[in-house]
Amino acid sequence: xxxxxxxxxxxxxxxxxxxxxxxxxxxxxxxxxxxxxxxxxxxxxxxxxxxxxxxxxxxxxxxxxxxxxxxxxxxxxxxxxxxxxxxxxxxxxxxxxxxxxxxxxxxxxxxxxxxxxxxxxxxxxxxxxxxxxxxxxxxxxxxxxxxxxxxxxxxxxxxxxxxxxxxxxxxxxxxxxxxxxxxxxxxxxxxxxxxxxxxxxxxxxxxxxxxxxxxxxxxxxxxxxxxxxxxxxxxxxxxxxxxxxxxxxxxxxxxxxxxxxxxxxxxxxxxxxxxxxxxxxxxxxxxxxxxxxxxxxxxxxxxxxxxxxxxxxxxxxxxxxxxxxxxxxxxxxxxxxxxxxxxxxxxxxxxxxxxxxxxxxxxxxxxxxxxxxxxxxxxxxxxxxxxxxxxxxxxxxxxxxxxxxxxxxxxxxxxxxxxxxxxx
Numbered sequence: 186x187x188x189x190x191x192x193x194x195x196x197x198x199x200x201x202x203x204x205x206x207x208x209x210x211x212x213x214x215x216x217x218x219x220x221x222x223x224x225x226x227x228x229x230x231x232x233x234x235x236x237x238x239x240x241x242x243x244x245x246x247x248x249x250x251x252x253x254x255x256x257x258x259x260x261x262x263x264x265x266x267x268x269x270x271x272x273x274x275x276x277x278x279x280x281x282x283x284x285x286x287x288x289x290x291x292x293x294x295x296x297x298x299x300x301x302x303x304x305x306x307x308x309x310x311x312x313x314x315x316x317x318x319x320x321x322x323x324x325x326x327x328x329x330x331x332x333x334x335x336x337x338x339x340x341x342x343x344x345x346x347x348x349x350x351x352x353x354x355x356x357x358x359x360x361x362x363x364x365x366x367x368x369x370x371x372x373x374x375x376x377x378x379x380x381x382x383x384x385x386x387x388x389x390x391x392x393x394x395x396x397x398x399x400x401x402x403x404x405x406x407x408x409x410x411x412x413x414x415x416x417x418x419x420x421x422x423x424x425x426x427x428x429x430x431x432x433x434x435x436x437x438x439x440x441x442x443x444x445x446x447x448x449x450x451x452x453x454x455x456x457x458x459x460x461x462x463x464x465x466x467x468x469x470x471x472x473x474x475x476x477x478x479x480x481x482x483x484x485x486x487x488x489x490x491x492x493x494x495x496x497x498x499x500x501x502x503x504x505x506x507x508x509x510x511x512x513x514x515x516x517x518x519x520x521x522x523x524x525x526x527x528x529x530x531x532x533x534x535x536x537x538x539x540x541x542x543x544x545x546x547x548x549x550x551x552x553x554x555x556x557x558x559x560x561x562x563x564x565x566x567x568x569x570x571x572x573x574x575x576x577x578x579x580x581x582x583x584x585x586x587x588x589x590x591x592x593x594x595x596x597x598x599x600x601x602x603x604x605x606x607x608x609x
Contacts, residue, residue, distance in 0.1 A: 199399055243278070243308050244270050251315050259314040259332075260385070262403030271316045271324050273448035274307060276594040286572055287593055293576075295369040296447060296487060305447075312448045328460075328599035329393040331453040334381045334446070339479050341377035342450075346486035357491040378446055386453070386476055388460045392602035447487065454480040455594055485582035488589045492578045563595050 190201050248270040257264050277283045284307055291305040305311065314332075316324060323329045334342060349371040356370070373379065387393055394400060457477040461468075468474065563571070574580060574588030 201397065201399075244272075247308055247310075247313055248315075251310055251313060254310055255315060257315065257403070258317055258320070260316060260320055261401060263317065263401070265317050267318045268315045269318055269321045270313045271321045272307070273312050273314065273452045274593055275325060276597055278307060283568055286568075290572070290576060290589075290592070291447070294488065294490075296371060296373065323393055323602075326600050327389070327392060327602040328456045329389040329602055330385050330387045331456040332449050333384050333386050333453045333476050333480065334377070334450075335384055336475070336479070338377045338381035339476075339483065342381075342446075343479065343483050343486060345371065345377065346483065346489075350486055350489040353489070354491045357494055373446070381446065383449075386457070386473060388456065388473070389602050450480060450483050450487065451590075451593065454484045455590055456599070457481075458590070459599060481583075481586070484589070485586045488575065488586050489582065490576055490578040490585065494578055562597070563591065568592065 188201055189198055191198055248268075251270050252268070258268060272278065274287075277287050288305055288307055333339065349369060352370045371378075453476070457473065457480050460473065461477045465474075465477075571588045571591040575585060575592045577585060577588075580588070
Protein backbone atom coordinates (compact mmCIF):
# COMPACT_ATOMS: atom_id res chain seq x y z
CA UNK A 186 0.00 0.00 0.00
CA UNK A 187 1.51 3.34 -0.99
CA UNK A 188 1.82 6.13 1.56
CA UNK A 189 2.67 9.82 1.67
CA UNK A 190 5.66 10.81 3.78
CA UNK A 191 7.79 13.92 4.26
CA UNK A 192 11.31 13.87 2.89
CA UNK A 193 13.70 15.08 5.62
CA UNK A 194 16.23 16.67 3.27
CA UNK A 195 13.86 18.60 0.99
CA UNK A 196 11.06 19.00 3.55
CA UNK A 197 8.56 18.04 0.82
CA UNK A 198 5.94 15.35 0.60
CA UNK A 199 6.72 12.26 -1.44
CA UNK A 200 4.80 9.14 -2.43
CA UNK A 201 6.49 5.94 -1.29
CA UNK A 202 5.69 2.30 -1.97
CA UNK A 203 6.82 -0.74 0.03
CA UNK A 204 9.98 -2.48 -1.10
CA UNK A 205 9.33 -5.28 -3.55
CA UNK A 206 11.39 -8.14 -4.89
CA UNK A 207 14.68 -7.12 -6.43
CA UNK A 208 15.04 -7.23 -10.19
CA UNK A 209 17.14 -9.97 -11.81
CA UNK A 210 20.73 -9.13 -12.77
CA UNK A 211 21.14 -6.79 -15.71
CA UNK A 212 21.46 -9.05 -18.79
CA UNK A 213 23.75 -6.52 -20.49
CA UNK A 214 26.37 -6.79 -17.76
CA UNK A 215 26.71 -10.56 -17.68
CA UNK A 216 27.51 -12.87 -14.80
CA UNK A 217 29.55 -11.54 -11.92
CA UNK A 218 32.84 -13.25 -12.75
CA UNK A 219 32.70 -12.10 -16.38
CA UNK A 220 31.94 -8.54 -15.34
CA UNK A 221 34.84 -8.62 -12.86
CA UNK A 222 37.24 -9.95 -15.50
CA UNK A 223 36.24 -7.25 -17.95
CA UNK A 224 36.69 -4.60 -15.28
CA UNK A 225 40.24 -5.81 -14.51
CA UNK A 226 41.34 -5.96 -18.14
CA UNK A 227 44.00 -3.56 -19.38
CA UNK A 228 42.58 -0.51 -21.16
CA UNK A 229 42.14 -0.87 -24.89
CA UNK A 230 44.74 0.76 -27.15
CA UNK A 231 42.21 1.34 -29.93
CA UNK A 232 41.86 4.95 -31.02
CA UNK A 233 38.13 4.59 -31.64
CA UNK A 234 35.41 2.96 -29.58
CA UNK A 235 33.89 0.22 -31.71
CA UNK A 236 30.71 0.30 -29.62
CA UNK A 237 30.24 4.04 -29.90
CA UNK A 238 27.20 4.97 -31.94
CA UNK A 239 27.51 8.59 -33.08
CA UNK A 240 24.41 10.74 -32.87
CA UNK A 241 22.81 10.89 -36.32
CA UNK A 242 22.77 14.29 -37.96
CA UNK A 243 18.96 14.35 -38.06
CA UNK A 244 18.67 13.65 -34.32
CA UNK A 245 21.28 16.28 -33.48
CA UNK A 246 19.49 18.88 -35.56
CA UNK A 247 16.12 17.93 -34.07
CA UNK A 248 17.51 18.20 -30.54
CA UNK A 249 18.64 21.77 -31.24
CA UNK A 250 15.20 22.64 -32.62
CA UNK A 251 13.51 21.15 -29.56
CA UNK A 252 15.75 23.12 -27.20
CA UNK A 253 14.69 26.26 -29.03
CA UNK A 254 11.08 25.45 -28.10
CA UNK A 255 11.55 23.88 -24.69
CA UNK A 256 14.48 23.44 -22.31
CA UNK A 257 13.24 20.77 -19.94
CA UNK A 258 12.41 17.09 -19.93
CA UNK A 259 8.78 16.47 -20.81
CA UNK A 260 8.42 13.91 -18.01
CA UNK A 261 10.40 15.38 -15.11
CA UNK A 262 10.82 19.04 -16.03
CA UNK A 263 14.55 18.77 -15.45
CA UNK A 264 16.93 20.99 -17.43
CA UNK A 265 19.55 18.24 -17.43
CA UNK A 266 22.60 18.34 -19.65
CA UNK A 267 21.88 14.88 -21.08
CA UNK A 268 18.49 15.72 -22.57
CA UNK A 269 17.97 13.86 -25.83
CA UNK A 270 15.44 14.07 -28.63
CA UNK A 271 13.15 11.06 -28.28
CA UNK A 272 11.26 10.22 -31.45
CA UNK A 273 7.61 9.32 -30.99
CA UNK A 274 7.20 7.60 -34.38
CA UNK A 275 10.67 6.28 -35.12
CA UNK A 276 10.42 2.95 -36.95
CA UNK A 277 10.82 4.10 -40.57
CA UNK A 278 13.55 6.73 -40.17
CA UNK A 279 16.32 4.62 -41.72
CA UNK A 280 14.50 4.09 -45.02
CA UNK A 281 14.08 7.43 -46.75
CA UNK A 282 11.56 6.17 -49.30
CA UNK A 283 9.29 4.61 -46.69
CA UNK A 284 9.75 7.66 -44.51
CA UNK A 285 8.41 9.88 -47.30
CA UNK A 286 5.38 7.62 -47.81
CA UNK A 287 4.52 7.69 -44.08
CA UNK A 288 4.92 11.48 -43.95
CA UNK A 289 2.73 11.88 -47.01
CA UNK A 290 0.00 9.64 -45.58
CA UNK A 291 -0.08 11.54 -42.27
CA UNK A 292 -0.15 14.81 -44.22
CA UNK A 293 -2.97 13.71 -46.53
CA UNK A 294 -5.06 12.78 -43.50
CA UNK A 295 -5.15 16.53 -42.81
CA UNK A 296 -5.03 16.29 -39.05
CA UNK A 297 -1.72 18.00 -38.23
CA UNK A 298 -1.28 21.51 -36.82
CA UNK A 299 -1.80 23.50 -40.00
CA UNK A 300 -0.95 26.78 -38.30
CA UNK A 301 2.59 25.53 -37.71
CA UNK A 302 3.50 23.74 -40.91
CA UNK A 303 2.11 22.68 -44.25
CA UNK A 304 2.92 19.00 -43.81
CA UNK A 305 3.72 16.39 -41.19
CA UNK A 306 7.46 15.70 -40.91
CA UNK A 307 8.93 12.86 -38.86
CA UNK A 308 12.06 14.94 -38.16
CA UNK A 309 10.15 17.80 -36.55
CA UNK A 310 9.12 18.90 -33.04
CA UNK A 311 5.65 17.51 -33.74
CA UNK A 312 7.18 14.03 -33.57
CA UNK A 313 9.59 14.29 -30.65
CA UNK A 314 9.95 15.15 -26.98
CA UNK A 315 12.93 15.90 -24.76
CA UNK A 316 13.87 13.19 -22.26
CA UNK A 317 16.82 12.28 -20.07
CA UNK A 318 19.00 9.52 -21.48
CA UNK A 319 17.70 6.82 -19.13
CA UNK A 320 14.05 7.77 -19.63
CA UNK A 321 14.59 7.86 -23.38
CA UNK A 322 15.88 4.28 -23.34
CA UNK A 323 12.86 3.20 -21.28
CA UNK A 324 10.64 5.04 -23.77
CA UNK A 325 12.06 3.88 -27.09
CA UNK A 326 13.63 0.49 -26.31
CA UNK A 327 11.61 -1.15 -23.54
CA UNK A 328 8.27 0.73 -23.72
CA UNK A 329 7.91 0.66 -19.95
CA UNK A 330 5.56 3.64 -20.14
CA UNK A 331 3.50 5.64 -22.60
CA UNK A 332 2.02 9.14 -22.66
CA UNK A 333 -1.76 9.40 -22.98
CA UNK A 334 -4.28 12.22 -22.61
CA UNK A 335 -6.36 12.42 -19.48
CA UNK A 336 -9.43 10.18 -19.82
CA UNK A 337 -11.77 13.17 -20.07
CA UNK A 338 -9.62 14.82 -22.77
CA UNK A 339 -9.19 11.52 -24.63
CA UNK A 340 -12.95 10.94 -24.72
CA UNK A 341 -13.48 14.52 -25.90
CA UNK A 342 -10.90 13.98 -28.66
CA UNK A 343 -12.70 10.83 -29.76
CA UNK A 344 -16.06 12.62 -29.90
CA UNK A 345 -14.60 15.54 -31.86
CA UNK A 346 -12.87 13.21 -34.33
CA UNK A 347 -16.03 11.20 -34.95
CA UNK A 348 -18.05 14.36 -35.53
CA UNK A 349 -15.47 15.90 -37.86
CA UNK A 350 -15.09 12.63 -39.79
CA UNK A 351 -18.82 12.50 -40.51
CA UNK A 352 -18.71 16.12 -41.67
CA UNK A 353 -15.64 15.39 -43.79
CA UNK A 354 -17.36 12.41 -45.39
CA UNK A 355 -20.49 14.40 -46.24
CA UNK A 356 -18.50 17.33 -47.63
CA UNK A 357 -16.23 15.12 -49.72
CA UNK A 358 -19.14 13.11 -51.11
CA UNK A 359 -20.67 16.27 -52.55
CA UNK A 360 -17.46 17.78 -53.95
CA UNK A 361 -15.06 14.96 -54.89
CA UNK A 362 -16.26 14.98 -58.48
CA UNK A 363 -14.78 18.47 -58.78
CA UNK A 364 -11.37 17.17 -57.63
CA UNK A 365 -11.46 19.43 -54.57
CA UNK A 366 -9.27 18.23 -51.68
CA UNK A 367 -11.34 19.44 -48.74
CA UNK A 368 -9.53 19.94 -45.47
CA UNK A 369 -10.71 17.84 -42.58
CA UNK A 370 -13.10 20.05 -40.55
CA UNK A 371 -11.07 19.74 -37.37
CA UNK A 372 -9.32 22.57 -35.53
CA UNK A 373 -6.53 21.02 -33.47
CA UNK A 374 -5.38 24.43 -32.25
CA UNK A 375 -8.27 24.46 -29.77
CA UNK A 376 -9.22 22.22 -26.84
CA UNK A 377 -9.36 19.30 -26.33
CA UNK A 378 -6.44 18.88 -28.76
CA UNK A 379 -4.51 21.98 -27.71
CA UNK A 380 -2.62 21.62 -24.41
CA UNK A 381 -4.56 18.71 -22.92
CA UNK A 382 -3.65 17.19 -19.57
CA UNK A 383 -1.25 14.29 -20.13
CA UNK A 384 -1.01 11.16 -18.00
CA UNK A 385 1.75 8.58 -17.80
CA UNK A 386 0.60 4.97 -18.05
CA UNK A 387 3.29 2.79 -16.50
CA UNK A 388 3.22 -0.61 -18.22
CA UNK A 389 6.19 -2.10 -16.36
CA UNK A 390 6.55 -0.30 -12.98
CA UNK A 391 9.28 -2.57 -11.57
CA UNK A 392 11.41 -1.95 -14.65
CA UNK A 393 10.85 1.81 -14.85
CA UNK A 394 11.38 2.49 -11.13
CA UNK A 395 12.79 -0.67 -9.50
CA UNK A 396 12.92 -1.07 -5.71
CA UNK A 397 10.56 1.83 -5.19
CA UNK A 398 12.98 4.41 -6.53
CA UNK A 399 11.39 7.88 -6.66
CA UNK A 400 11.25 10.10 -9.72
CA UNK A 401 11.69 13.84 -9.19
CA UNK A 402 9.19 15.94 -11.14
CA UNK A 403 9.37 19.73 -11.29
CA UNK A 404 6.44 22.12 -11.37
CA UNK A 405 6.34 25.86 -12.09
CA UNK A 406 8.80 25.40 -14.95
CA UNK A 407 10.16 28.36 -16.89
CA UNK A 408 11.47 28.94 -20.37
CA UNK A 409 14.49 31.28 -20.29
CA UNK A 410 15.44 33.53 -23.18
CA UNK A 411 18.84 35.16 -23.67
CA UNK A 412 17.52 38.58 -22.60
CA UNK A 413 15.75 37.32 -19.49
CA UNK A 414 17.15 37.47 -15.98
CA UNK A 415 17.29 34.07 -14.35
CA UNK A 416 14.58 33.58 -11.74
CA UNK A 417 15.41 32.35 -8.24
CA UNK A 418 15.55 28.57 -8.11
CA UNK A 419 13.19 28.62 -5.12
CA UNK A 420 10.31 29.22 -7.54
CA UNK A 421 10.74 25.66 -8.83
CA UNK A 422 8.99 22.96 -6.81
CA UNK A 423 10.33 19.43 -7.01
CA UNK A 424 8.01 16.59 -6.09
CA UNK A 425 8.86 12.92 -5.73
CA UNK A 426 6.75 10.56 -7.82
CA UNK A 427 6.83 6.78 -7.75
CA UNK A 428 5.15 4.16 -9.90
CA UNK A 429 2.16 3.10 -7.82
CA UNK A 430 0.72 0.36 -9.98
CA UNK A 431 0.21 1.78 -13.46
CA UNK A 432 -0.09 5.44 -12.42
CA UNK A 433 2.44 8.23 -12.73
CA UNK A 434 0.94 11.61 -13.56
CA UNK A 435 2.59 14.50 -15.37
CA UNK A 436 1.07 17.67 -16.76
CA UNK A 437 2.53 19.85 -19.51
CA UNK A 438 4.18 23.19 -19.02
CA UNK A 439 1.86 26.08 -19.85
CA UNK A 440 4.71 27.67 -21.81
CA UNK A 441 5.11 24.60 -24.00
CA UNK A 442 5.30 25.81 -27.59
CA UNK A 443 4.35 22.71 -29.54
CA UNK A 444 1.99 19.85 -28.89
CA UNK A 445 2.63 16.62 -30.83
CA UNK A 446 -0.59 14.94 -29.74
CA UNK A 447 -1.15 12.88 -32.91
CA UNK A 448 2.18 11.08 -32.72
CA UNK A 449 1.72 10.44 -28.99
CA UNK A 450 -1.67 8.83 -29.54
CA UNK A 451 -0.25 6.51 -32.21
CA UNK A 452 2.77 5.72 -30.02
CA UNK A 453 0.56 4.98 -27.01
CA UNK A 454 -1.65 2.71 -29.13
CA UNK A 455 1.23 0.55 -30.38
CA UNK A 456 2.67 0.18 -26.86
CA UNK A 457 -0.68 -0.61 -25.27
CA UNK A 458 -1.62 -3.10 -28.01
CA UNK A 459 1.68 -4.94 -27.62
CA UNK A 460 1.27 -4.97 -23.84
CA UNK A 461 -2.29 -6.31 -24.11
CA UNK A 462 -1.19 -8.97 -26.61
CA UNK A 463 1.50 -10.18 -24.20
CA UNK A 464 -0.08 -9.54 -20.79
CA UNK A 465 -3.74 -8.73 -21.46
CA UNK A 466 -5.00 -11.97 -19.99
CA UNK A 467 -3.02 -11.58 -16.78
CA UNK A 468 -3.20 -7.84 -16.16
CA UNK A 469 -5.53 -6.67 -13.40
CA UNK A 470 -5.28 -3.01 -14.33
CA UNK A 471 -8.63 -1.71 -15.51
CA UNK A 472 -6.92 1.59 -16.32
CA UNK A 473 -4.57 -0.01 -18.85
CA UNK A 474 -7.45 -1.96 -20.40
CA UNK A 475 -9.55 1.20 -20.63
CA UNK A 476 -6.75 3.19 -22.26
CA UNK A 477 -5.97 0.36 -24.69
CA UNK A 478 -9.56 0.45 -25.99
CA UNK A 479 -9.65 4.25 -26.00
CA UNK A 480 -6.36 4.64 -27.91
CA UNK A 481 -7.43 1.98 -30.41
CA UNK A 482 -10.67 3.86 -31.09
CA UNK A 483 -8.79 7.17 -31.44
CA UNK A 484 -6.33 5.70 -33.94
CA UNK A 485 -9.18 4.26 -36.00
CA UNK A 486 -10.70 7.74 -36.24
CA UNK A 487 -7.33 9.35 -37.01
CA UNK A 488 -6.88 7.08 -40.05
CA UNK A 489 -10.42 7.63 -41.27
CA UNK A 490 -10.64 8.02 -45.04
CA UNK A 491 -13.79 9.36 -46.76
CA UNK A 492 -15.32 6.96 -49.29
CA UNK A 493 -13.79 7.35 -52.77
CA UNK A 494 -10.98 9.57 -51.39
CA UNK A 495 -8.04 8.30 -53.46
CA UNK A 496 -5.09 8.88 -51.13
CA UNK A 497 -3.34 5.89 -52.71
CA UNK A 498 -2.88 7.79 -55.98
CA UNK A 499 -1.08 10.53 -54.04
CA UNK A 500 1.15 8.07 -52.19
CA UNK A 501 2.04 6.04 -55.30
CA UNK A 502 1.70 8.32 -58.33
CA UNK A 503 3.83 6.06 -60.55
CA UNK A 504 1.74 3.09 -61.76
CA UNK A 505 4.84 1.31 -63.03
CA UNK A 506 5.70 0.44 -59.45
CA UNK A 507 2.55 -1.59 -58.88
CA UNK A 508 3.00 -4.98 -57.31
CA UNK A 509 3.55 -7.58 -60.00
CA UNK A 510 3.80 -10.66 -57.81
CA UNK A 511 2.13 -12.08 -54.74
CA UNK A 512 4.82 -11.91 -52.12
CA UNK A 513 3.38 -12.96 -48.79
CA UNK A 514 1.79 -10.53 -46.37
CA UNK A 515 2.61 -10.69 -42.70
CA UNK A 516 1.00 -13.90 -41.53
CA UNK A 517 0.70 -15.43 -38.05
CA UNK A 518 3.16 -18.29 -37.51
CA UNK A 519 0.28 -20.66 -36.77
CA UNK A 520 -0.89 -20.57 -40.41
CA UNK A 521 0.68 -23.34 -42.54
CA UNK A 522 3.13 -22.20 -45.21
CA UNK A 523 1.07 -23.74 -48.02
CA UNK A 524 -1.71 -21.19 -47.34
CA UNK A 525 0.51 -18.12 -47.44
CA UNK A 526 0.53 -17.75 -51.23
CA UNK A 527 -3.25 -18.22 -51.39
CA UNK A 528 -3.87 -15.58 -48.70
CA UNK A 529 -1.42 -13.18 -50.34
CA UNK A 530 -3.09 -13.58 -53.71
CA UNK A 531 -6.53 -12.95 -52.19
CA UNK A 532 -5.25 -9.87 -50.35
CA UNK A 533 -3.59 -8.47 -53.47
CA UNK A 534 -6.74 -9.00 -55.55
CA UNK A 535 -8.81 -7.34 -52.86
CA UNK A 536 -6.53 -4.29 -52.82
CA UNK A 537 -6.69 -3.97 -56.59
CA UNK A 538 -10.47 -4.48 -56.68
CA UNK A 539 -12.14 -3.93 -53.28
CA UNK A 540 -15.59 -4.59 -54.66
CA UNK A 541 -14.66 -8.12 -55.74
CA UNK A 542 -14.97 -9.71 -52.34
CA UNK A 543 -15.58 -7.68 -49.22
CA UNK A 544 -13.35 -7.93 -46.22
CA UNK A 545 -15.94 -9.69 -44.14
CA UNK A 546 -15.46 -12.75 -46.36
CA UNK A 547 -11.69 -12.74 -46.21
CA UNK A 548 -9.33 -14.26 -43.67
CA UNK A 549 -8.92 -11.36 -41.22
CA UNK A 550 -5.61 -12.78 -39.95
CA UNK A 551 -3.85 -11.31 -42.98
CA UNK A 552 -4.37 -7.85 -41.51
CA UNK A 553 -4.08 -8.59 -37.81
CA UNK A 554 -1.14 -6.68 -36.37
CA UNK A 555 -0.24 -8.34 -33.04
CA UNK A 556 0.05 -11.90 -34.38
CA UNK A 557 3.22 -11.65 -36.44
CA UNK A 558 6.58 -13.32 -35.83
CA UNK A 559 8.90 -11.19 -33.74
CA UNK A 560 11.81 -11.58 -36.16
CA UNK A 561 9.91 -10.67 -39.34
CA UNK A 562 10.30 -7.37 -41.13
CA UNK A 563 8.47 -5.81 -44.05
CA UNK A 564 9.81 -6.31 -47.55
CA UNK A 565 9.23 -3.59 -50.12
CA UNK A 566 6.24 -5.49 -51.48
CA UNK A 567 4.74 -6.00 -48.03
CA UNK A 568 5.26 -2.34 -47.16
CA UNK A 569 3.50 -1.33 -50.35
CA UNK A 570 0.57 -3.63 -49.64
CA UNK A 571 0.01 -2.40 -46.08
CA UNK A 572 0.43 1.19 -47.32
CA UNK A 573 -2.44 0.61 -49.73
CA UNK A 574 -4.51 -0.94 -46.96
CA UNK A 575 -3.81 2.01 -44.64
CA UNK A 576 -5.51 4.42 -47.05
CA UNK A 577 -8.17 2.14 -48.52
CA UNK A 578 -11.60 3.70 -47.76
CA UNK A 579 -13.35 0.38 -48.45
CA UNK A 580 -11.75 -1.39 -45.48
CA UNK A 581 -13.18 -1.34 -41.98
CA UNK A 582 -11.70 1.22 -39.52
CA UNK A 583 -9.92 -1.47 -37.48
CA UNK A 584 -8.38 -3.10 -40.57
CA UNK A 585 -7.22 0.26 -41.88
CA UNK A 586 -5.73 1.15 -38.48
CA UNK A 587 -3.97 -2.23 -38.23
CA UNK A 588 -2.43 -1.68 -41.65
CA UNK A 589 -1.33 1.83 -40.65
CA UNK A 590 0.39 0.46 -37.53
CA UNK A 591 2.24 -2.07 -39.68
CA UNK A 592 3.16 0.63 -42.17
CA UNK A 593 4.58 2.99 -39.53
CA UNK A 594 6.18 0.53 -37.09
CA UNK A 595 6.77 -2.55 -39.21
CA UNK A 596 6.89 -5.80 -37.26
CA UNK A 597 9.50 -4.66 -34.76
CA UNK A 598 8.79 -5.25 -31.08
CA UNK A 599 9.93 -3.42 -27.99
CA UNK A 600 12.50 -5.29 -25.94
CA UNK A 601 11.38 -7.12 -22.83
CA UNK A 602 12.53 -5.15 -19.76
CA UNK A 603 12.88 -8.29 -17.63
CA UNK A 604 15.31 -11.18 -17.92
CA UNK A 605 12.84 -14.03 -17.45
CA UNK A 606 9.44 -12.42 -17.36
CA UNK A 607 8.15 -9.76 -14.99
CA UNK A 608 8.75 -10.21 -11.26
CA UNK A 609 5.82 -11.52 -9.28
